[in-house]
Amino acid sequence: xxxxxxxxxxxxxxxxxxxxxxxxxxxxxxxxxxxxxxxxxxxxxxxxxxxxxxxxxxxxxxxxxxxxxxxxxxxxxxxxxxxxxxxxxxxxxxxxxxxxxxxxxxxxxxxxxxxxxxxxxxxxxxxxxxxxxxxxxxxxxxxxxxxxxxxxxxxxxxxxxxxxxxxxxxxxx
Amino acid sequence: xxxxxxxxxxxxxxxxxxxxxxxxxxxxxxxxxxxxxxxxxxxxxxxxxxxxxxxxxxxxxxxxxxxxxxxxxxxxxxxxxxxxxxxxxxxxxxxxxxxxxxxxxxxxxxxxxxxxxxxxxxxxxxxxxxxxxxxxxxxxxxxxxxxxxxxxxxxxxxxxxxxxxxxxxxxxx
DNA sequence: GTCTATACCTCGATAGAC
DNA sequence: GTCTATCGAGGTATAGAC
Numbered sequence: 001x002x003x004x005x006x007x008x009x010x011x012x013x014x015x016x017x018x019x020x021x022x023x024x025x026x027x028x029x030x031x032x033x034x035x036x037x038x039x040x041x042x043x044x045x046x047x048x049x050x051x052x053x054x055x056x057x058x059x060x061x062x063x064x065x066x067x068x069x070x071x072x073x074x075x076x077x078x079x080x081x082x083x084x085x086x087x088x089x090x091x092x093x094x095x096x097x098x099x100x101x102x103x104x105x106x107x108x109x110x111x112x113x114x115x116x117x118x119x120x121x122x123x124x125x126x127x128x129x130x131x132x133x134x135x136x137x138x139x140x141x142x143x144x145x146x147x148x149x150x151x152x153x154x155x156x157x158x159x160x161x162x163x164x165x166x167x168x169x170x171x172x173x
Numbered sequence: 174x175x176x177x178x179x180x181x182x183x184x185x186x187x188x189x190x191x192x193x194x195x196x197x198x199x200x201x202x203x204x205x206x207x208x209x210x211x212x213x214x215x216x217x218x219x220x221x222x223x224x225x226x227x228x229x230x231x232x233x234x235x236x237x238x239x240x241x242x243x244x245x246x247x248x249x250x251x252x253x254x255x256x257x258x259x260x261x262x263x264x265x266x267x268x269x270x271x272x273x274x275x276x277x278x279x280x281x282x283x284x285x286x287x288x289x290x291x292x293x294x295x296x297x298x299x300x301x302x303x304x305x306x307x308x309x310x311x312x313x314x315x316x317x318x319x320x321x322x323x324x325x326x327x328x329x330x331x332x333x334x335x336x337x338x339x340x341x342x343x344x345x346x
Numbered sequence: 347g348t349c350t351a352t353a354c355c356t357c358g359a360t361a362g363a364c
Numbered sequence: 365g366t367c368t369a370t371c372g373a374g375g376t377a378t379a380g381a382c
Contacts (some may be wrong), residue, residue: 002368105278140339143317214380214382
């Protein structure tokens with residue numbers, strides 16, 4: 001991976017996240033990365049190829065984030081770590097998350113692949129804690145976190161830790 | 174409002190919702206609405222003008238939906254009606270909601286104008302029900318509903334009423 | 347139907363590493 | 365001399381606009 005390739009990936013992410021995929025032209029990216037436009041196509045085949053390269057690079061970070069939940073065995077910690085996810089994302093990566101949210105609607109790129117195992121683990125945790133309807137408890141929290149992270153990433157603000165502390169009390173974690 | 178104007182609005186909504194704002198060309202809309210492309214610009218000034226006309230038309234329906242919550246006085250009914258919102262949206266209007274979600278990211282059109290009064294009313298309801306931290310309870314539910322409606326509109330499926338019934342039990346509504 | 351701009355993309359030429 | 369990274373001048377289509 002050469003320096004210019006990395007600059008294309010980085011600037012592509014910035015611009016896609018800031019202005020949207022369709023609204024960003026390859027010439028803009030080239031200008032920002034200070035490379036010739038042709039180079040983008042040499043390396044990434046097409047504009048969409050560039051997008052997928054960007055997504056692939058970011059996917060690792062997502063996996064790491066979810067690993068904290070999946071690999072946890074103690075049920076209370078599973079829930080606690082799940083709720084903590086938004087706080088583990090460094091601000092430098094907000095752009096990537098913003099892009100993910102936008103792509104869900106702009107193209108039909110949905111990485112709900114990660115959602116399923118999370119849902120299973122969460123359900124199991126509630127079950128072990130003797131909640132009456134563990135699957136619905138899990139679904140409830142999953143929807144909450146979707147809304148919460150959406151609000152954070154959208155507002156480019158820091159997540160409100162009060163809400164998190166509140167939930168830890170509510171669920172006795 | 175002529176027949177052709179309405180067809181432009183309707184087809185514009187369909188296509189914007191389905192393929193995104195930037196990815197939809199005015200010529201596509203003209204073809205779908207069976208009008209000349211020039212007519213779009215005569216009536217709506219620009220592509221963005223058309224978008225705003227579409228949004229303005231839909232705003233009324235949003236207001237109606239939220240009115241059920243805002244105008245309610247009995248605290249339990251406030252919360253109940255709030256949670257019911259997604260179930261009151263007819264499938265024929267899913268396209269409009271989908272467009273709203275997409276625009277939040279694609280352009281920076283955010284109609285969180287409605288969010289504030291809802292938050293206040295919800296907080297008050299929890300307060301009257303003697304919840305310890307009514308503001309956080311409200312914020313929690315608001316985030317949940319954002320995630321829930323997002324999932325519904327995205328999945329073009331019917332909302333899961335089990336989850337709603339579960340929450341009515343949980344909050345003793 | 348026509349205009350202008352710009353979108354995505356191609357490709358031959360170049361330059362340096364080995 | 366081959367190979368890989370790069371440049372930048374086009375090409376073709378289509379966008380929004382009127």
